[in-house]
Amino acid sequence: MADEVVVFRVWDSPFSYRVELALALKGVNFRRAEEDLKNKSSELLLYNPVHKKIPVLLHAGKPIAESLVILEYIDETWKQNPILPVDPYERANARFWATYVDDKCLEILWRACWTRGEEQQKCISEAGERLRTLETALEGKKFFGGDTIGFVDIVVSFLTPWMEVLQEMARIRLLEEENYPRLCRWVRDFSSCDVVKETRPPREKLVAFFATLKPPN
Amino acid sequence: MGSDLPEKGLVLLSSWASMFGIRVMIALEEKGLEYEYWGQDLGNKSATLLRLNPIHKKVPVLVHDGRSICESLIILQYIDETWPGADGASCFLPADPLARSRARFWADLIDKKITDAGANLWMTKGEAQAEAKKEFMESLKLLEGELGEKPYFGGETFGFVDIALVCFASWFHTYDVSGSLNMEAELPKLMAWVKRCQERESVSKALPDPLKVYDFMLILKKRYGIE
Numbered sequence: 001m002a003d004e005v006v007v008f009r010v011w012d013s014p015f016s017y018r019v020e021l022a023l024a025l026k027g028v029n030f031r032r033a034e035e036d037l038k039n040k041s042s043e044l045l046l047y048n049p050v051h052k053k054i055p056v057l058l059h060a061g062k063p064i065a066e067s068l069v070i071l072e073y074i075d076e077t078w079k080q081n082p083i084l085p086v087d088p089y090e091r092a093n094a095r096f097w098a099t100y101v102d103d104k105c106l107e108i109l110w111r112a113c114w115t116r117g118e119e120q121q122k123c124i125s126e127a128g129e130r131l132r133t134l135e136t137a138l139e140g141k142k143f144f145g146g147d148t149i150g151f152v153d154i155v156v157s158f159l160t161p162w163m164e165v166l167q168e169m170a171r172i173r174l175l176e177e178e179n180y181p182r183l184c185r186w187v188r189d190f191s192s193c194d195v196v197k198e199t200r201p202p203r204e205k206l207v208a209f210f211a212t213l214k215p216p217n
Numbered sequence: 218m219g220s221d222l223p224e225k226g227l228v229l230l231s232s233w234a235s236m237f238g239i240r241v242m243i244a245l246e247e248k249g250l251e252y253e254y255w256g257q258d259l260g261n262k263s264a265t266l267l268r269l270n271p272i273h274k275k276v277p278v279l280v281h282d283g284r285s286i287c288e289s290l291i292i293l294q295y296i297d298e299t300w301p302g303a304d305g306a307s308c309f310l311p312a313d314p315l316a317r318s319r320a321r322f323w324a325d326l327i328d329k330k331i332t333d334a335g336a337n338l339w340m341t342k343g344e345a346q347a348e349a350k351k352e353f354m355e356s357l358k359l360l361e362g363e364l365g366e367k368p369y370f371g372g373e374t375f376g377f378v379d380i381a382l383v384c385f386a387s388w389f390h391t392y393d394v395s396g397s398l399n400m401e402a403e404l405p406k407l408m409a410w411v412k413r414c415q416e417r418e419s420v421s422k423a424l425p426d427p428l429k430v431y432d433f434m435l436i437l438k439k440r441y442g443i444e
């Protein structure tokens with residue numbers, strides 16, 4: 001099909017999830033091409049020769065790589081239910097927070113769950129500061145995007161269920177209600193959206209999957 | 218330099234050697250925009266800078282009518298979207314979403330691969346430096362491949378990726394010497410592209426003297442206690 005939309009993804013990746021959520025928000029039909037990252041398909045290597053990673057969006061035979069780049073492409077190609085605001089300053093704000101999450105939050109949150117001992121305490125402390133900063137972006141708003149889910153909400157989606165599962169397994173609580181009331185409320189509101197419920201990976205499956213990964217020494 | 222920001226108009230907080238600040242200067246010049254330049258001492262950050270960019274505490278920061286925008290590629294898009302120009306003719310990003318996604322992809326690669334690898338060429342030695350050299354040269358070769366036979370990354374017009382990369386041009390001499398790279402021989406098309414970009418007033422005005430940058434690097438090395 002000439003206009004076919006394909007997402008090269010893995011079911012447990014929060015990055016390919018961003019792409020699927022954005023397409024679902026816009027009501028765009030797409031095919032999922034599941035990848036085995038230990039045995040990448042020749043198609044994936046053809047469509048993303050530089051990074052060889054998922055997600056890749058294939059639209060009418062043309063590939064787009066890097067989740068934030070893909071989100072902008074989706075918003076510009078399918079105009080219904082906009083993900084980014086119209087105003088350039090608000091757009092800059094949304095981009096700022098999205099890159100803040102990717103550059104400053106993801107890795108430290110991951111490490112807080114997988115390290116142990118003194119290093120873990122340091123990671124937890126640093127992660128806490130980053131979450132505190134992120135929370136300021138929610139001031140006076142239901143979602144990062146305002147009344148409806150937007151660009152930043154999609155990018156922060158790894159907080160639920162991925163971070164919830166990881167925290168449980170690591171037996172730590174980073175997102176305590178009393179310390180992060182806005183973020184905790186966001187998790188509840190985001191999770192209760194139909195489009196999120198319909199697209200996110202099942203929690204139990206993630207629990208089983210993460211249980212097979214060994215924490216780094 | 219006053220500490221009061223004007224209510225209206227543009228102010229750029231930057232530092233002369235910052236490639237990210239240079240990106241914004243080029244962008245503002247390309248659009249023919251008037252702005253105040255507030256040079257920053259990054260070894261002793263001003264209260265104004267810390268107030269305007271409390272999260273990252275970095276340059277560049279663009280202030281427009283009192284509101285601050287941070288992160289150079291985000292600033293570039295803000296400038297492009299706020300002052301699109303007639304028929305989008307002077308836009309940095311092309312009109313077509315696929316072409317825009319490619320431009321964003323390559324700009325993202327530049328930020329991820331060139332910045333740190335370039336810095337590590339002069340900040341590190343031995344194995345770490347060899348690793349940096351490999352990543353730096355491989356990434357530039359990829360970019361040279363993407364440029365192909367086009368005059369600019371944007372095609373016939375100077376655009377987003379051109380601005381995102383040419384800002385490093387004044388640092389190429391420093392990288393070349395520190396890493397023993399011989400970029401002129403290894404990347405002839407890219408070096409020709411640099412010269413082509415330097416013919417543009419916006420670029421030649423913004424790029425500092427490469428020898429001045431080299432001396433600055435030596436000062437930084439001393440400051441950080443690097444041998």
